[in-house]
Amino acid sequence: MRTILFIIRKEFLQIFRNKVMLALIFLMPIIQLIILAHAADYEVKNINLHIVDHDLSQYSQRLISKFQASKNFILIGSSFTNQAAFDEIQKGEADLFLEIPVDFQRNLLRDKKAGLQLSVDAVNGVKAGLANAYATAIIQDFNAEIRAEAAGPAASQASLTIASSNWFNPELNYFTFMVPGILVLLVTLVGMFLSGMNIVKEKEIGTIEQINVTPIRKYQFIVGKLLPFWIIANIELAIGLTVGWLVFDIPFVGSLWLVFGFAAIYLLVVLGIGLFISTVTETQQQAMFIAWFFLIIFILMSGLFTPIESMPPWAQEITRFNPVAYFVEVMRMVLLKGSGVMDIQRHILVMLSYAMVVNGLAVWNYRKTS
Amino acid sequence: MLPAITADKLTKRFGDFTAVNQISFEVKKGEIFGFLGANGAGKTTAIRMLNGLSRPTSGQATVAGFDVYRNTEKIKRRIGYMSQKFSLYEDLTVRENIQFYGGIYGLPLKDIRHQMKQLLANLGMESYARTLVKSLPLGWRQKLAFSIAIMHRPEIVFLDEPTGGVDPITRRQFWEMIYKEANEGMTIFVTTHYMDEAEYCGRVSIMVDGRIAALDTPKALKEQFHADSMNDVFLNLTRPGRQHA
Structure with missing residues:
Protein backbone atom coordinates (compact mmCIF):
# COMPACT_ATOMS: atom_id res chain seq x y z
CA MET A 1 0.00 0.00 0.00
CA ALA A 40 -23.26 18.30 -32.88
CA ASP A 41 -26.84 19.09 -33.73
CA TYR A 42 -28.95 16.74 -35.85
CA GLU A 43 -31.47 19.36 -36.78
CA VAL A 44 -30.79 20.61 -40.28
CA LYS A 45 -31.20 24.34 -40.46
CA ASN A 46 -29.87 26.72 -43.05
CA ILE A 47 -30.49 24.60 -46.13
CA ASN A 48 -29.44 26.68 -49.11
CA LEU A 49 -32.22 26.83 -51.65
CA HIS A 50 -32.08 27.94 -55.23
CA ILE A 51 -35.31 28.55 -57.13
CA VAL A 52 -35.91 28.37 -60.85
CA ASP A 53 -39.27 29.99 -61.42
CA HIS A 54 -40.38 29.60 -65.03
CA ASP A 55 -43.94 30.51 -64.20
CA LEU A 56 -43.66 33.86 -62.41
CA SER A 57 -47.28 33.64 -61.35
CA GLN A 58 -49.15 34.50 -58.18
CA TYR A 59 -49.09 30.86 -57.06
CA SER A 60 -45.40 30.45 -57.67
CA GLN A 61 -44.79 33.58 -55.61
CA ARG A 62 -46.88 32.17 -52.78
CA LEU A 63 -44.95 28.92 -52.83
CA ILE A 64 -41.64 30.77 -52.78
CA SER A 65 -42.67 32.93 -49.88
CA LYS A 66 -43.65 29.82 -47.93
CA PHE A 67 -40.08 28.56 -48.38
CA GLN A 68 -38.72 31.92 -47.36
CA ALA A 69 -40.82 31.88 -44.22
CA SER A 70 -39.45 28.50 -43.17
CA LYS A 71 -36.60 28.55 -40.69
CA ASN A 72 -35.02 25.57 -42.41
CA PHE A 73 -34.39 27.20 -45.76
CA ILE A 74 -32.37 30.14 -46.93
CA LEU A 75 -33.17 31.37 -50.41
CA ILE A 76 -29.75 32.06 -51.81
CA GLY A 77 -30.66 32.73 -55.41
CA SER A 78 -32.98 32.33 -58.29
CA SER A 79 -32.54 32.00 -62.00
CA PHE A 80 -34.42 31.11 -65.14
CA THR A 81 -32.38 28.20 -66.40
CA ASN A 82 -31.81 24.80 -64.90
CA GLN A 83 -28.17 25.01 -65.94
CA ALA A 84 -27.61 27.97 -63.61
CA ALA A 85 -29.19 26.00 -60.77
CA PHE A 86 -27.01 22.95 -61.48
CA ASP A 87 -23.95 25.16 -61.44
CA GLU A 88 -24.91 26.44 -58.02
CA ILE A 89 -25.21 22.89 -56.72
CA GLN A 90 -21.97 21.87 -58.39
CA LYS A 91 -20.16 24.72 -56.67
CA GLY A 92 -21.67 23.70 -53.37
CA GLU A 93 -23.49 27.01 -53.02
CA ALA A 94 -26.95 25.46 -53.11
CA ASP A 95 -28.13 22.28 -51.39
CA LEU A 96 -31.22 21.89 -53.48
CA PHE A 97 -33.17 23.63 -56.17
CA LEU A 98 -36.83 23.84 -56.81
CA GLU A 99 -38.04 24.14 -60.37
CA ILE A 100 -41.46 25.65 -60.95
CA PRO A 101 -42.49 24.87 -64.54
CA VAL A 102 -44.16 27.16 -67.00
CA ASP A 103 -47.94 27.22 -66.61
CA PHE A 104 -47.76 25.96 -63.04
CA GLN A 105 -50.65 28.15 -61.92
CA ARG A 106 -52.70 27.56 -65.04
CA ASN A 107 -52.38 23.80 -64.81
CA LEU A 108 -53.31 23.87 -61.14
CA LEU A 109 -56.44 25.85 -61.75
CA ARG A 110 -57.49 24.18 -65.00
CA ASP A 111 -56.35 20.56 -64.66
CA LYS A 112 -56.32 20.49 -60.87
CA LYS A 113 -52.79 19.19 -60.98
CA ALA A 114 -49.30 20.46 -61.66
CA GLY A 115 -45.75 19.16 -61.37
CA LEU A 116 -42.80 20.54 -59.44
CA GLN A 117 -39.22 19.37 -59.50
CA LEU A 118 -36.94 19.18 -56.46
CA SER A 119 -33.27 18.36 -57.03
CA VAL A 120 -31.23 17.67 -53.92
CA ASP A 121 -27.47 17.42 -53.51
CA ALA A 122 -27.35 14.00 -51.83
CA VAL A 123 -23.63 13.79 -51.06
CA ASN A 124 -24.58 14.12 -47.42
CA GLY A 125 -27.40 11.57 -47.24
CA VAL A 126 -28.77 12.64 -43.87
CA LYS A 127 -28.95 16.27 -44.84
CA ALA A 128 -30.45 15.47 -48.24
CA GLY A 129 -33.13 13.28 -46.70
CA LEU A 130 -34.12 15.96 -44.23
CA ALA A 131 -34.02 18.72 -46.86
CA ASN A 132 -36.26 16.65 -49.05
CA ALA A 133 -38.69 15.95 -46.21
CA TYR A 134 -38.86 19.61 -45.15
CA ALA A 135 -39.43 20.75 -48.72
CA THR A 136 -42.12 18.14 -49.30
CA ALA A 137 -43.89 19.22 -46.11
CA ILE A 138 -43.93 22.85 -47.26
CA ILE A 139 -45.27 21.89 -50.68
CA GLN A 140 -47.99 19.72 -49.16
CA ASP A 141 -48.92 22.55 -46.89
CA PHE A 142 -49.19 24.84 -49.89
CA ASN A 143 -51.24 22.20 -51.66
CA ALA A 144 -53.70 21.91 -48.78
CA GLU A 145 -54.11 25.67 -48.73
CA ILE A 146 -55.04 26.06 -52.33
CA ARG A 147 -57.35 23.06 -52.21
CA ALA A 148 -59.17 24.59 -49.28
CA GLU A 149 -59.49 27.85 -51.19
CA ALA A 150 -60.80 26.11 -54.27
CA ALA A 151 -63.34 24.00 -52.44
CA GLY A 152 -64.50 26.70 -50.02
CA PRO A 153 -64.68 26.52 -46.23
CA ALA A 154 -67.75 24.25 -46.19
CA ALA A 155 -65.94 21.41 -47.79
CA SER A 156 -63.20 21.01 -45.24
CA GLN A 157 -62.79 17.30 -44.76
CA ALA A 158 -62.44 15.33 -41.58
CA SER A 159 -58.83 14.52 -40.98
CA LEU A 160 -56.86 12.51 -38.48
CA THR A 161 -54.40 14.41 -36.38
CA ILE A 162 -51.72 12.84 -34.27
CA ALA A 163 -50.66 14.58 -31.08
CA SER A 164 -47.32 13.33 -29.84
CA SER A 165 -45.70 14.13 -26.53
CA ASN A 166 -41.96 13.91 -26.03
CA TRP A 167 -41.02 12.35 -22.72
CA PHE A 168 -37.81 13.10 -20.78
CA ASN A 169 -36.74 15.79 -23.20
CA PRO A 170 -40.00 17.59 -23.92
CA GLU A 171 -38.53 20.42 -25.94
CA LEU A 172 -36.38 18.03 -27.98
CA MET B 1 32.38 -17.43 2.23
CA LEU B 2 29.85 -17.71 -0.58
CA PRO B 3 30.66 -15.73 -3.69
CA ALA B 4 28.48 -12.68 -4.39
CA ILE B 5 27.94 -13.66 -8.00
CA THR B 6 28.53 -16.88 -9.89
CA ALA B 7 27.98 -17.42 -13.58
CA ASP B 8 28.36 -20.74 -15.34
CA LYS B 9 28.12 -20.84 -19.14
CA LEU B 10 25.59 -18.02 -19.01
CA THR B 11 24.22 -17.35 -22.50
CA LYS B 12 21.77 -14.96 -24.11
CA ARG B 13 20.63 -15.25 -27.70
CA PHE B 14 18.38 -12.89 -29.60
CA GLY B 15 17.27 -14.94 -32.60
CA ASP B 16 20.43 -15.88 -34.49
CA PHE B 17 22.54 -13.37 -32.65
CA THR B 18 24.38 -14.55 -29.55
CA ALA B 19 24.90 -11.48 -27.39
CA VAL B 20 26.50 -13.33 -24.48
CA ASN B 21 28.19 -16.63 -25.22
CA GLN B 22 28.78 -19.05 -22.33
CA ILE B 23 30.46 -16.74 -19.86
CA SER B 24 31.63 -18.18 -16.55
CA PHE B 25 33.09 -16.29 -13.61
CA GLU B 26 32.79 -15.69 -9.89
CA VAL B 27 32.76 -12.41 -8.01
CA LYS B 28 33.84 -12.40 -4.36
CA LYS B 29 32.03 -10.44 -1.70
CA GLY B 30 33.35 -6.90 -1.33
CA GLU B 31 35.26 -7.11 -4.60
CA ILE B 32 35.37 -4.42 -7.26
CA PHE B 33 34.84 -6.46 -10.39
CA GLY B 34 35.47 -4.68 -13.67
CA PHE B 35 33.64 -5.72 -16.81
CA LEU B 36 35.46 -4.36 -19.84
CA GLY B 37 34.67 -4.54 -23.49
CA ALA B 38 34.05 -2.54 -26.61
CA ASN B 39 30.58 -1.20 -27.37
CA GLY B 40 28.34 -4.13 -28.29
CA ALA B 41 30.57 -6.74 -26.64
CA GLY B 42 27.66 -7.93 -24.47
CA LYS B 43 28.39 -6.16 -21.19
CA THR B 44 24.95 -4.68 -20.70
CA THR B 45 23.19 -7.90 -21.67
CA ALA B 46 25.28 -9.78 -19.11
CA ILE B 47 24.36 -7.29 -16.39
CA ARG B 48 20.68 -7.43 -17.30
CA MET B 49 20.68 -11.21 -16.91
CA LEU B 50 22.27 -10.95 -13.48
CA ASN B 51 19.94 -8.29 -12.11
CA GLY B 52 16.79 -10.02 -13.28
CA LEU B 53 15.79 -7.73 -16.14
CA SER B 54 16.49 -10.31 -18.81
CA ARG B 55 15.99 -14.07 -18.71
CA PRO B 56 19.09 -16.05 -19.78
CA THR B 57 18.77 -18.40 -22.75
CA SER B 58 20.91 -21.04 -21.05
CA GLY B 59 23.55 -21.52 -18.38
CA GLN B 60 23.41 -20.95 -14.65
CA ALA B 61 23.97 -17.95 -12.43
CA THR B 62 23.40 -16.91 -8.85
CA VAL B 63 23.39 -13.45 -7.36
CA ALA B 64 23.66 -13.02 -3.58
CA GLY B 65 23.13 -16.78 -3.41
CA PHE B 66 19.85 -16.75 -5.38
CA ASP B 67 19.14 -18.33 -8.72
CA VAL B 68 18.56 -15.86 -11.60
CA TYR B 69 15.75 -17.98 -13.07
CA ARG B 70 13.69 -18.69 -10.00
CA ASN B 71 14.41 -15.97 -7.47
CA THR B 72 14.63 -12.74 -9.43
CA GLU B 73 12.47 -10.89 -6.91
CA LYS B 74 14.68 -11.99 -3.98
CA ILE B 75 17.72 -10.88 -5.94
CA LYS B 76 16.13 -7.48 -6.59
CA ARG B 77 15.87 -6.85 -2.86
CA ARG B 78 19.60 -7.32 -2.46
CA ILE B 79 21.01 -5.43 -5.41
CA GLY B 80 21.31 -1.90 -6.67
CA TYR B 81 21.48 -0.99 -10.34
CA MET B 82 22.57 2.07 -12.19
CA SER B 83 21.72 1.64 -15.84
CA GLN B 84 23.53 3.03 -18.81
CA LYS B 85 20.50 5.07 -19.73
CA PHE B 86 19.98 7.89 -17.32
CA SER B 87 17.57 6.55 -14.77
CA LEU B 88 16.43 9.42 -12.56
CA TYR B 89 13.25 11.36 -13.30
CA GLU B 90 14.39 14.60 -14.90
CA ASP B 91 11.12 16.36 -14.19
CA LEU B 92 11.39 15.67 -10.46
CA THR B 93 13.69 17.47 -8.06
CA VAL B 94 16.69 15.86 -6.40
CA ARG B 95 14.67 15.51 -3.22
CA GLU B 96 11.64 13.97 -4.94
CA ASN B 97 13.81 11.40 -6.71
CA ILE B 98 15.37 10.37 -3.42
CA GLN B 99 11.97 10.11 -1.76
CA PHE B 100 10.49 8.12 -4.62
CA TYR B 101 13.23 5.51 -4.87
CA GLY B 102 13.52 5.27 -1.10
CA GLY B 103 9.75 4.76 -1.00
CA ILE B 104 9.50 2.00 -3.56
CA TYR B 105 12.36 0.12 -1.90
CA GLY B 106 10.19 0.22 1.21
CA LEU B 107 12.50 2.30 3.41
CA PRO B 108 10.74 3.77 6.47
CA LEU B 109 10.06 7.52 6.20
CA LYS B 110 12.50 8.20 9.02
CA ASP B 111 15.26 6.41 7.15
CA ILE B 112 14.46 8.27 3.95
CA ARG B 113 14.78 11.60 5.76
CA HIS B 114 18.01 10.54 7.39
CA GLN B 115 19.50 9.17 4.18
CA MET B 116 18.47 12.27 2.30
CA LYS B 117 20.41 14.50 4.67
CA GLN B 118 23.47 12.33 4.59
CA LEU B 119 23.39 11.78 0.88
CA LEU B 120 23.04 15.48 0.07
CA ALA B 121 25.83 16.32 2.54
CA ASN B 122 28.16 13.71 1.02
CA LEU B 123 27.54 15.05 -2.45
CA GLY B 124 27.73 18.66 -1.31
CA MET B 125 24.32 19.23 -2.87
CA GLU B 126 22.36 20.53 0.12
CA SER B 127 21.38 23.71 -1.67
CA TYR B 128 20.22 21.78 -4.77
CA ALA B 129 17.65 19.59 -3.04
CA ARG B 130 14.81 21.47 -4.72
CA THR B 131 16.47 21.70 -8.12
CA LEU B 132 15.02 19.73 -11.01
CA VAL B 133 17.36 16.90 -11.96
CA LYS B 134 17.33 17.98 -15.60
CA SER B 135 19.10 21.20 -14.72
CA LEU B 136 22.02 19.44 -12.98
CA PRO B 137 25.33 18.86 -14.83
CA LEU B 138 25.85 15.28 -16.03
CA GLY B 139 28.61 14.47 -13.54
CA TRP B 140 26.40 15.50 -10.62
CA ARG B 141 23.50 13.48 -11.92
CA GLN B 142 25.66 10.37 -12.20
CA LYS B 143 26.92 10.75 -8.64
CA LEU B 144 23.34 11.29 -7.50
CA ALA B 145 22.13 8.26 -9.45
CA PHE B 146 24.82 6.12 -7.81
CA SER B 147 23.91 7.37 -4.33
CA ILE B 148 20.24 6.62 -4.97
CA ALA B 149 21.03 3.16 -6.37
CA ILE B 150 22.72 2.21 -3.08
CA MET B 151 20.29 4.02 -0.76
CA HIS B 152 18.70 0.75 0.37
CA ARG B 153 22.17 -0.63 1.25
CA PRO B 154 22.27 -3.49 -1.30
CA GLU B 155 24.81 -6.30 -0.99
CA ILE B 156 25.80 -5.91 -4.63
CA VAL B 157 25.59 -2.94 -6.94
CA PHE B 158 25.70 -3.15 -10.73
CA LEU B 159 27.03 -0.06 -12.47
CA ASP B 160 26.65 0.02 -16.23
CA GLU B 161 29.12 2.56 -17.65
CA PRO B 162 28.53 4.96 -14.80
CA THR B 163 31.16 7.43 -15.95
CA GLY B 164 30.31 7.65 -19.64
CA GLY B 165 30.70 11.24 -20.80
CA VAL B 166 31.84 12.50 -17.42
CA ASP B 167 34.89 14.77 -16.95
CA PRO B 168 38.12 13.30 -15.43
CA ILE B 169 37.76 15.10 -12.09
CA THR B 170 34.22 13.88 -11.56
CA ARG B 171 35.24 10.39 -12.67
CA ARG B 172 37.92 10.46 -10.00
CA GLN B 173 35.36 11.51 -7.37
CA PHE B 174 33.01 8.82 -8.60
CA TRP B 175 35.65 6.16 -8.08
CA GLU B 176 36.33 7.46 -4.62
CA MET B 177 32.66 6.89 -3.85
CA ILE B 178 32.91 3.36 -5.25
CA TYR B 179 35.98 2.62 -3.12
CA LYS B 180 34.26 3.88 0.00
CA GLU B 181 31.32 1.52 -0.51
CA ALA B 182 33.59 -1.42 -1.36
CA ASN B 183 35.52 -0.81 1.85
CA GLU B 184 32.25 -1.11 3.74
CA GLY B 185 31.69 -4.52 2.21
CA MET B 186 29.54 -3.79 -0.83
CA THR B 187 30.31 -5.85 -3.94
CA ILE B 188 30.77 -3.65 -6.99
CA PHE B 189 30.16 -4.95 -10.50
CA VAL B 190 31.12 -2.20 -12.91
CA THR B 191 31.32 -1.97 -16.69
CA THR B 192 33.46 0.60 -18.41
CA HIS B 193 35.44 1.19 -21.52
CA TYR B 194 37.84 3.65 -19.90
CA MET B 195 41.02 1.62 -19.56
CA ASP B 196 42.43 3.80 -16.79
CA GLU B 197 39.40 2.86 -14.70
CA ALA B 198 40.21 -0.80 -15.23
CA GLU B 199 43.34 -0.23 -13.14
CA TYR B 200 41.10 0.69 -10.17
CA CYS B 201 39.35 -2.70 -10.20
CA GLY B 202 40.29 -5.68 -8.07
CA ARG B 203 39.83 -8.03 -10.99
CA VAL B 204 38.91 -7.39 -14.57
CA SER B 205 37.22 -9.49 -17.20
CA ILE B 206 37.52 -8.43 -20.81
CA MET B 207 34.61 -9.30 -23.08
CA VAL B 208 35.06 -9.65 -26.80
CA ASP B 209 32.11 -10.58 -29.04
CA GLY B 210 30.01 -12.02 -26.23
CA ARG B 211 32.83 -14.11 -24.70
CA ILE B 212 35.17 -13.50 -21.81
CA ALA B 213 38.57 -13.25 -23.47
CA ALA B 214 40.60 -12.71 -20.30
CA LEU B 215 39.95 -12.52 -16.58
CA ASP B 216 42.45 -11.63 -13.87
CA THR B 217 43.84 -8.81 -11.78
CA PRO B 218 45.07 -5.83 -13.83
CA LYS B 219 48.62 -6.62 -12.79
CA ALA B 220 48.48 -10.26 -13.87
CA LEU B 221 46.84 -9.33 -17.15
CA LYS B 222 49.57 -6.84 -17.95
CA GLU B 223 52.22 -9.46 -17.24
CA GLN B 224 50.41 -12.09 -19.28
CA PHE B 225 50.20 -9.85 -22.33
CA HIS B 226 53.59 -8.15 -21.78
CA ALA B 227 51.86 -4.80 -21.76
CA ASP B 228 52.56 -1.58 -19.88
CA SER B 229 48.94 -0.57 -19.43
CA MET B 230 45.48 -2.03 -19.50
CA ASN B 231 44.98 -0.08 -22.69
CA ASP B 232 47.60 -2.24 -24.42
CA VAL B 233 46.08 -5.41 -22.97
CA PHE B 234 42.72 -4.40 -24.32
CA LEU B 235 44.02 -3.52 -27.77
CA ASN B 236 45.94 -6.75 -27.88
CA LEU B 237 42.77 -8.73 -27.20
CA THR B 238 40.42 -6.83 -29.44
CA ARG B 239 42.71 -6.11 -32.38
CA PRO B 240 40.87 -6.90 -35.61
CA GLY B 241 41.68 -10.28 -37.11
CA ARG B 242 42.73 -11.82 -33.82
CA GLN B 243 40.92 -15.07 -33.06
CA HIS B 244 40.00 -16.23 -29.57
CA ALA B 245 39.59 -19.69 -28.28
Missing part, protein backbone atom coordinates in the same frame (compact mmCIF):
# COMPACT_ATOMS: atom_id res chain seq x y z
CA ARG A 2 2.79 2.38 0.95
CA THR A 3 4.62 1.62 -2.27
CA ILE A 4 1.46 2.48 -4.23
CA LEU A 5 1.21 5.82 -2.43
CA PHE A 6 4.78 6.67 -3.41
CA ILE A 7 3.99 5.98 -7.07
CA ILE A 8 0.79 8.04 -6.95
CA ARG A 9 2.66 10.92 -5.36
CA LYS A 10 5.30 10.78 -8.05
CA GLU A 11 2.73 10.70 -10.87
CA PHE A 12 0.90 13.72 -9.45
CA LEU A 13 4.15 15.63 -9.04
CA GLN A 14 4.98 14.96 -12.68
CA ILE A 15 1.52 15.86 -13.97
CA PHE A 16 1.30 19.10 -12.02
CA ARG A 17 4.81 20.10 -12.97
CA ASN A 18 3.97 19.92 -16.66
CA LYS A 19 1.92 23.07 -17.14
CA VAL A 20 1.14 22.33 -20.79
CA MET A 21 -0.25 18.91 -19.92
CA LEU A 22 -2.28 20.39 -17.13
CA ALA A 23 -3.94 22.78 -19.55
CA LEU A 24 -4.51 19.94 -22.01
CA ILE A 25 -6.10 17.80 -19.35
CA PHE A 26 -8.42 20.34 -17.80
CA LEU A 27 -8.96 23.22 -20.21
CA MET A 28 -9.17 21.50 -23.57
CA PRO A 29 -12.08 19.17 -22.75
CA ILE A 30 -14.14 22.06 -21.40
CA ILE A 31 -13.56 24.09 -24.56
CA GLN A 32 -14.35 21.03 -26.66
CA LEU A 33 -17.52 20.39 -24.70
CA ILE A 34 -18.77 23.91 -25.32
CA ILE A 35 -17.87 23.86 -29.02
CA LEU A 36 -19.02 20.32 -29.77
CA ALA A 37 -22.30 20.68 -27.94
CA HIS A 38 -23.19 23.54 -30.26
CA ALA A 39 -21.92 21.82 -33.38
CA ASN A 173 -33.42 20.04 -26.83
CA TYR A 174 -30.27 18.80 -28.52
CA PHE A 175 -28.01 20.02 -25.73
CA THR A 176 -29.88 17.84 -23.27
CA PHE A 177 -29.41 14.90 -25.57
CA MET A 178 -25.83 15.50 -26.68
CA VAL A 179 -23.97 17.07 -23.75
CA PRO A 180 -23.99 14.02 -21.42
CA GLY A 181 -22.74 11.88 -24.30
CA ILE A 182 -20.04 14.30 -25.41
CA LEU A 183 -18.88 14.50 -21.82
CA VAL A 184 -18.42 10.73 -21.80
CA LEU A 185 -16.26 10.96 -24.91
CA LEU A 186 -14.05 13.69 -23.50
CA VAL A 187 -13.45 11.90 -20.22
CA THR A 188 -12.71 8.72 -22.18
CA LEU A 189 -10.27 10.45 -24.52
CA VAL A 190 -8.29 12.09 -21.75
CA GLY A 191 -8.29 8.95 -19.60
CA MET A 192 -7.19 6.58 -22.32
CA PHE A 193 -4.47 8.84 -23.69
CA LEU A 194 -3.02 9.65 -20.28
CA SER A 195 -2.85 6.04 -19.21
CA GLY A 196 -1.91 4.72 -22.65
CA MET A 197 1.09 7.02 -22.94
CA ASN A 198 2.25 6.62 -19.38
CA ILE A 199 4.11 3.34 -18.92
CA VAL A 200 5.41 3.45 -22.48
CA LYS A 201 6.86 6.89 -21.78
CA GLU A 202 8.88 5.41 -18.93
CA LYS A 203 10.03 2.71 -21.35
CA GLU A 204 11.19 5.38 -23.78
CA ILE A 205 13.16 7.42 -21.28
CA GLY A 206 14.50 4.31 -19.58
CA THR A 207 13.25 4.86 -16.05
CA ILE A 208 11.17 1.68 -16.28
CA GLU A 209 14.40 -0.34 -15.98
CA GLN A 210 15.12 1.31 -12.68
CA ILE A 211 11.60 0.43 -11.46
CA ASN A 212 11.82 -3.14 -12.75
CA VAL A 213 15.03 -3.76 -10.86
CA THR A 214 13.32 -2.92 -7.55
CA PRO A 215 11.32 -5.50 -5.58
CA ILE A 216 8.06 -3.70 -6.49
CA ARG A 217 5.08 -6.00 -7.16
CA LYS A 218 3.44 -5.83 -10.57
CA TYR A 219 -0.03 -5.04 -9.20
CA GLN A 220 1.43 -2.23 -7.06
CA PHE A 221 2.91 -0.66 -10.14
CA ILE A 222 -0.29 -0.93 -12.20
CA VAL A 223 -2.53 0.32 -9.37
CA GLY A 224 -0.11 3.17 -8.67
CA LYS A 225 -0.27 4.13 -12.34
CA LEU A 226 -4.04 3.77 -12.56
CA LEU A 227 -5.24 5.70 -9.53
CA PRO A 228 -3.83 9.16 -10.37
CA PHE A 229 -5.57 9.15 -13.75
CA TRP A 230 -8.72 7.74 -12.21
CA ILE A 231 -8.85 10.68 -9.81
CA ILE A 232 -8.13 13.19 -12.59
CA ALA A 233 -10.81 11.73 -14.87
CA ASN A 234 -13.39 11.83 -12.08
CA ILE A 235 -12.59 15.47 -11.38
CA GLU A 236 -12.85 16.15 -15.07
CA LEU A 237 -16.29 14.54 -15.16
CA ALA A 238 -17.37 16.70 -12.22
CA ILE A 239 -16.17 19.86 -13.97
CA GLY A 240 -17.89 18.79 -17.19
CA LEU A 241 -21.19 18.12 -15.44
CA THR A 242 -20.96 21.53 -13.78
CA VAL A 243 -20.46 23.16 -17.17
CA GLY A 244 -23.35 21.12 -18.54
CA TRP A 245 -25.54 22.34 -15.73
CA LEU A 246 -24.47 26.00 -15.81
CA VAL A 247 -24.06 26.53 -19.54
CA PHE A 248 -26.45 24.03 -21.11
CA ASP A 249 -29.02 23.67 -18.39
CA ILE A 250 -28.83 19.86 -18.43
CA PRO A 251 -31.48 18.43 -16.14
CA PHE A 252 -30.17 16.18 -13.36
CA VAL A 253 -33.23 14.01 -12.94
CA GLY A 254 -31.48 10.98 -11.49
CA SER A 255 -28.91 10.52 -8.75
CA LEU A 256 -25.51 12.12 -9.22
CA TRP A 257 -24.10 9.50 -6.86
CA LEU A 258 -25.17 6.86 -9.32
CA VAL A 259 -23.51 8.72 -12.21
CA PHE A 260 -20.22 8.94 -10.32
CA GLY A 261 -20.54 5.42 -9.00
CA PHE A 262 -20.88 4.12 -12.53
CA ALA A 263 -18.13 6.45 -13.77
CA ALA A 264 -15.81 5.00 -11.11
CA ILE A 265 -16.19 1.52 -12.59
CA TYR A 266 -16.23 2.75 -16.17
CA LEU A 267 -12.98 4.65 -15.75
CA LEU A 268 -11.28 1.51 -14.44
CA VAL A 269 -12.15 -0.07 -17.79
CA VAL A 270 -10.91 2.84 -19.91
CA LEU A 271 -7.71 3.32 -17.93
CA GLY A 272 -7.14 -0.43 -17.83
CA ILE A 273 -7.32 -0.56 -21.63
CA GLY A 274 -4.88 2.36 -21.75
CA LEU A 275 -2.42 0.67 -19.41
CA PHE A 276 -2.71 -2.59 -21.30
CA ILE A 277 -1.87 -0.73 -24.53
CA SER A 278 1.05 0.82 -22.69
CA THR A 279 2.38 -2.60 -21.73
CA VAL A 280 2.21 -4.04 -25.25
CA THR A 281 3.87 -1.13 -27.03
CA GLU A 282 7.45 0.12 -27.08
CA THR A 283 7.00 3.76 -28.11
CA GLN A 284 4.46 6.48 -27.43
CA GLN A 285 3.79 6.67 -31.15
CA GLN A 286 2.69 3.04 -31.27
CA ALA A 287 0.58 3.51 -28.18
CA MET A 288 -1.07 6.56 -29.70
CA PHE A 289 -2.06 4.74 -32.88
CA ILE A 290 -3.47 1.77 -31.03
CA ALA A 291 -5.37 4.00 -28.63
CA TRP A 292 -6.82 5.90 -31.60
CA PHE A 293 -7.82 2.69 -33.33
CA PHE A 294 -9.95 1.69 -30.37
CA LEU A 295 -11.20 5.18 -29.59
CA ILE A 296 -12.49 5.79 -33.13
CA ILE A 297 -14.43 2.53 -33.06
CA PHE A 298 -15.67 3.12 -29.53
CA ILE A 299 -16.78 6.68 -30.29
CA LEU A 300 -18.43 6.13 -33.67
CA MET A 301 -20.19 3.01 -32.41
CA SER A 302 -21.19 4.48 -29.07
CA GLY A 303 -24.73 5.34 -30.06
CA LEU A 304 -23.98 9.00 -29.58
CA PHE A 305 -24.04 9.95 -33.25
CA THR A 306 -26.07 7.12 -34.75
CA PRO A 307 -28.54 5.00 -32.81
CA ILE A 308 -27.21 1.51 -32.05
CA GLU A 309 -30.65 0.09 -32.92
CA SER A 310 -30.22 1.13 -36.55
CA MET A 311 -26.86 -0.61 -36.96
CA PRO A 312 -26.66 -4.00 -38.74
CA PRO A 313 -26.86 -6.98 -36.34
CA TRP A 314 -23.11 -7.76 -36.47
CA ALA A 315 -22.29 -4.16 -35.58
CA GLN A 316 -24.74 -4.28 -32.70
CA GLU A 317 -22.85 -7.34 -31.44
CA ILE A 318 -19.62 -5.31 -31.49
CA THR A 319 -21.18 -2.51 -29.48
CA ARG A 320 -21.78 -5.00 -26.68
CA PHE A 321 -18.02 -4.81 -26.11
CA ASN A 322 -17.92 -1.05 -26.34
CA PRO A 323 -17.58 0.50 -22.87
CA VAL A 324 -18.35 3.96 -24.25
CA ALA A 325 -21.78 2.79 -25.44
CA TYR A 326 -22.62 1.63 -21.92
CA PHE A 327 -21.63 4.89 -20.29
CA VAL A 328 -23.40 7.06 -22.91
CA GLU A 329 -26.55 5.07 -22.30
CA VAL A 330 -26.22 5.21 -18.52
CA MET A 331 -25.59 8.96 -18.56
CA ARG A 332 -28.73 9.55 -20.60
CA MET A 333 -30.79 7.11 -18.57
CA VAL A 334 -29.79 8.49 -15.20
CA LEU A 335 -29.48 12.19 -15.98
CA LEU A 336 -32.50 12.54 -18.28
CA LYS A 337 -34.86 9.75 -17.22
CA GLY A 338 -33.92 9.36 -13.59
CA SER A 339 -33.17 5.65 -13.89
CA GLY A 340 -32.07 3.96 -10.68
CA VAL A 341 -29.51 1.29 -9.77
CA MET A 342 -31.88 -1.52 -10.68
CA ASP A 343 -32.43 -0.09 -14.15
CA ILE A 344 -28.74 -0.07 -14.94
CA GLN A 345 -27.68 -3.20 -13.08
CA ARG A 346 -26.82 -5.00 -16.31
CA HIS A 347 -24.55 -2.11 -17.31
CA ILE A 348 -22.85 -2.18 -13.92
CA LEU A 349 -22.23 -5.93 -14.06
CA VAL A 350 -20.81 -5.79 -17.57
CA MET A 351 -18.47 -2.92 -16.67
CA LEU A 352 -17.30 -4.67 -13.49
CA SER A 353 -16.33 -7.80 -15.40
CA TYR A 354 -14.75 -5.72 -18.14
CA ALA A 355 -12.68 -3.81 -15.57
CA MET A 356 -11.43 -7.02 -14.01
CA VAL A 357 -10.46 -8.51 -17.36
CA VAL A 358 -8.57 -5.52 -18.78
CA ASN A 359 -6.75 -4.67 -15.58
CA GLY A 360 -5.94 -8.33 -15.07
CA LEU A 361 -4.50 -8.35 -18.58
CA ALA A 362 -2.48 -5.20 -17.88
CA VAL A 363 -0.94 -6.68 -14.71
CA TRP A 364 -0.32 -10.02 -16.41
CA ASN A 365 1.25 -8.47 -19.49
CA TYR A 366 3.48 -6.06 -17.61
CA ARG A 367 6.84 -7.81 -17.56
CA LYS A 368 9.57 -6.99 -15.09
CA THR A 369 11.80 -9.56 -16.81
CA SER A 370 12.05 -9.71 -20.58
